[in-house]
Amino acid sequence: MESIQTQIVVVGGGPGGYAAAFYAADKGKKVILVEQEPHLGGTCLRVGCIPSKALLHAGKMIHEAKESANRGITFGEPKLELAKLREWKRSVVAKLAGGVATIAKARGVQVLHGRGHFENSTTLRVETEAGQQFINYEQAIIAVGSKSAMPKAFDLGNPRIMTSTEALEVEEVPQDLLIVGGGYIGMELGTVYAALGSRVVVVEALPSILAGADPDLVRPVAKYAEKAFREVRLNTKVAKMATAGKQIKVIFEGGKEELYDRVLVSVGRVPNCSDLGLESTKVKRDDKGFIKVNPRQQTDDPNIYAIGDVVGGALLAHKAAREARVAIEVIAGDYSEFTDIIIPAVVFTDPEVAWCGLTEAEAKAKNIPVEVAKFPWSASGRALSFDRTDGLTKLIVDPETERVLGVGICGHGAGELISEGVLAIEMGATVRDIALCIHPHPTLSETIMEAAEVFYGHSTHTFTRKKA
Amino acid sequence: MDIKLPRLGEGADSGIVVSILVKEGDHVQAEQPILELETEKAVGTIPSSAAGTVTKIYAKIGDKLSAGQNILALAEGGGVAPVAALDKRGPVATSVPAAPEPRLPSAATVPARQVPGIPVAASPTVRRLAADLGIDLTRVVGTEPGGRITLADVRAYIVQLQAGAPEPAVAAAPVIESIDFSQWGPVKKTPLTPIRRTISRRMHESWSNIPHVTQFDEADATVLLDLVKKHKATFEAKGVRLTLTPLVMKAVAATLQKHPIFNTSLDEATHELVYKEYYHLGVAVDTEQGLLVPVIRDVNKKSVLEIAKDLEQLAEKAKQRKLSGDEMKGGTFTISNQGGIGGAHFTPIVNRPEVAILGIGRGALKPVVKDKTRIEPRVMMPLALSYDHRVIDGGSAARFIVDLVQALENLNEPVL
Numbered sequence: 074m075e076s077i078q079t080q081i082v083v084v085g086g087g088p089g090g091y092a093a094a095f096y097a098a099d100k101g102k103k104v105i106l107v108e109q110e111p112h113l114g115g116t117c118l119r120v121g122c123i124p125s126k127a128l129l130h131a132g133k134m135i136h137e138a139k140e141s142a143n144r145g146i147t148f149g150e151p152k153l154e155l156a157k158l159r160e161w162k163r164s165v166v167a168k169l170a171g172g173v174a175t176i177a178k179a180r181g182v183q184v185l186h187g188r189g190h191f192e193n194s195t196t197l198r199v200e201t202e203a204g205q206q207f208i209n210y211e212q213a214i215i216a217v218g219s220k221s222a223m224p225k226a227f228d229l230g231n232p233r234i235m236t237s238t239e240a241l242e243v244e245e246v247p248q249d250l251l252i253v254g255g256g257y258i259g260m261e262l263g264t265v266y267a268a269l270g271s272r273v274v275v276v277e278a279l280p281s282i283l284a285g286a287d288p289d290l291v292r293p294v295a296k297y298a299e300k301a302f303r304e305v306r307l308n309t310k311v312a313k314m315a316t317a318g319k320q321i322k323v324i325f326e327g328g329k330e331e332l333y334d335r336v337l338v339s340v341g342r343v344p345n346c347s348d349l350g351l352e353s354t355k356v357k358r359d360d361k362g363f364i365k366v367n368p369r370q371q372t373d374d375p376n377i378y379a380i381g382d383v384v385g386g387a388l389l390a391h392k393a394a395r396e397a398r399v400a401i402e403v404i405a406g407d408y409s410e411f412t413d414i415i416i417p418a419v420v421f422t423d424p425e426v427a428w429c430g431l432t433e434a435e436a437k438a439k440n441i442p443v444e445v446a447k448f449p450w451s452a453s454g455r456a457l458s459f460d461r462t463d464g465l466t467k468l469i470v471d472p473e474t475e476r477v478l479g480v481g482i483c484g485h486g487a488g489e490l491i492s493e494g495v496l497a498i499e500m501g502a503t504v505r506d507i508a509l510c511i512h513p514h515p516t517l518s519e520t521i522m523e524a525a526e527v528f529y530g531h532s533t534h535t536f537t538r539k540k541a
Numbered sequence: 542m543d544i545k546l547p548r549l550g551e552g553a554d555s556g557i558v559v560s561i562l563v564k565e566g567d568h569v570q571a572e573q574p575i576l577e578l579e580t581e582k583a584v585g586t587i588p589s590s591a592a593g594t595v596t597k598i599y600a601k602i603g604d605k606l607s608a609g610q611n612i613l614a615l616a617e618g619g620g621v622a623p624v625a626a627l628d629k630r631g632p633v634a635t636s637v638p639a640a641p642e643p644r645l646p647s648a649a650t651v652p653a654r655q656v657p658g659i660p661v662a663a664s665p666t667v668r669r670l671a672a673d674l675g676i677d678l679t680r681v682v683g684t685e686p687g688g689r690i691t692l693a694d695v696r697a698y699i700v701q702l703q704a705g706a707p708e709p710a711v712a713a714a715p716v717i718e719s720i721d722f723s724q725w726g727p728v729k730k731t732p733l734t735p736i737r738r739t740i741s742r743r744m745h746e747s748w749s750n751i752p753h754v755t756q757f758d759e760a761d762a763t764v765l766l767d768l769v770k771k772h773k774a775t776f777e778a779k780g781v782r783l784t785l786t787p788l789v790m791k792a793v794a795a796t797l798q799k800h801p802i803f804n805t806s807l808d809e810a811t812h813e814l815v816y817k818e819y820y821h822l823g824v825a826v827d828t829e830q831g832l833l834v835p836v837i838r839d840v841n842k843k844s845v846l847e848i849a850k851d852l853e854q855l856a857e858k859a860k861q862r863k864l865s866g867d868e869m870k871g872g873t874f875t876i877s878n879q880g881g882i883g884g885a886h887f888t889p890i891v892n893r894p895e896v897a898i899l900g901i902g903r904g905a906l907k908p909v910v911k912d913k914t915r916i917e918p919r920v921m922m923p924l925a926l927s928y929d930h931r932v933i934d935g936g937s938a939a940r941f942i943v944d945l946v947q948a949l950e951n952l953n954e955p956v957l
Contacts, residue, residue, distance in 0.1 A: 413668075476653070506686070
């Protein structure tokens, strides 16, 4: 069979892969984008960030309708039409995926749907519906992403034991839902299901939920979860599970047994490397299975690059997108490296948690001297005006230079606020730079300015005083 | 009032003025930077301890200033520096505590501390540019608050690098691909010996770092050669072979004493010229392994006999590869005499860190016009003086060679 010639083939059409393909096309390269699913967008767009945010938004309405009773506005009991909710969520995803496909077409990126398999360092075989296609490439970029880990002990083949992918389908709202793993996926989906009416129990093996975030930023989330969830059990491990009729029997370490209608396993993600034919190339993987790359996204195979979840590190779409740029720039012969780049993290719980740069815990662990300036949202007029003062904005500062090294925010819309922190750190800003920038009133962004003022000991609203 | 250089702290009490940031007639604020000073540790700005109008600037660029020395005079009109600490945390980055004991602000004189995972304090644009140019930003001093590095700081750093790093790295040799010469005929390959590699490296360093100029002349060696011929036997009786070289060395030592700049070295780290008050002459010896340069010490204090003895001994050692490293170190000037082999003028390469070298060719009988009327056959000895033009000007070189020719032509019996 005739093989297709191309300069660049990108394997995987997620936010890393399509960003790489588009950027390569913008740079004048001939690009083929290979995606095994019928739609572009990858985990993020199809079964991750986007649908989960859509569901969180829907759930939030239920919660806020209840809360508004405090403000003298009452609604009737919400009526849940799951099919309609699913359809709306599907339409959001479809709109986005369609948009990506349209942009691919406009850029002249050829999209080939099918499984990619490396024959050797210069050839990719793609199993399309129309049969096998062979692509001869100059450079390949592997962007095949990751999938939810499913430990053997939980893998009963029972659809009531779900990963995030199935949970996002919301086939039903189980009465009792167990979430194994209190990381960001477990906590976000717990928030969705709790809002829809499930009694949610989260078990976490570590002593804290949302490991990685500073404890003071996690506290408001933990408080919220205490109310919204039935229970959050820390330092707890599930030993195994068994099918028990229409329920799942969960056996905890220590022997305790409980019955749940459904279980969500969110204990981490593993790279999608198997069945990719990597053994026919020089690509090497680390002991966790992630593809090894250097800061220029180059694998051990000189023709093959890898980006996104499949190379490990922070499994985040925005990290993948930046790595995509690095890979294409390196291929184009420009200088580029993924080194010392600030990757913000956002957890879309209620309230949201977002941070970037150095965390307080990290500074402590690494013995880096820092000063921390905190501004509690109870002092924010804006937060008070929508009844969500459960928030905190803090700056982690180099005491010697007063440079901002880290920013942490917990509170409503923290994800939208954190970018200012990224900009500050990337630009090498000092606390004074932030304090000297006017932040509009009344907004939540003021909390960042006020935290900077706290650093100098003259924040206007450190006390819950009404702003004049 | 006069603004003096404050104590700088941390052992540095003086520095070289790199730039003056104000001019006469300027109005300066208290704490406004007035000059940049380079200390052993770094370059930093010195703030004015008071406000006023600059009436006179005492300091000049390149001056070495010590604590307490006057920098400039101010006509008062602004009061003394306010206490810098406007809040409990004290000054930010470039602001400096006021008199009596201001110090160099740490954030503006040394690169800011690095935190793992956090980029250097510079905008992403500046960071990418620096990476593209191969500039390590962790070594660059940021002048903005927080040690933030601006494009101007990167530029200043590059200028500083070019102005002469302490030990300028030899530019990486361009990657040269091997040529297969056997495609045009049979070849034989031999690896470079360690000596040849050293020679190669040192010659390249010298050639690429020193702007060379070679000054030519000829000396009438007729009398000198007669002198050698005449005394050969007496020297031999003392077990020493007399050649022209010891006599030339004597003349060179005398000329060096008259022109001390030829007996210096350039300290590129401190921008100082080091005048050596000893006259150790290196003599290039052609050995089977390659060029070696043993050093004969204190030539100015030695008799020709002693010099000849030393030279013979060291040359012999060189040929037998028995020279110690110390015997090749400490030279202040080098002589390369090819007269024994042949050839006329050539352009020797300065033996770094020396600043000049004398090349001597084979003396040849030439018709020389004497007294504007007579033509006499004289043995003319070609002289070629290569020198480091950074240190030595053309006029100095011409004067040196004129005096050297005279010294050579005037050598006579008493020297022996």
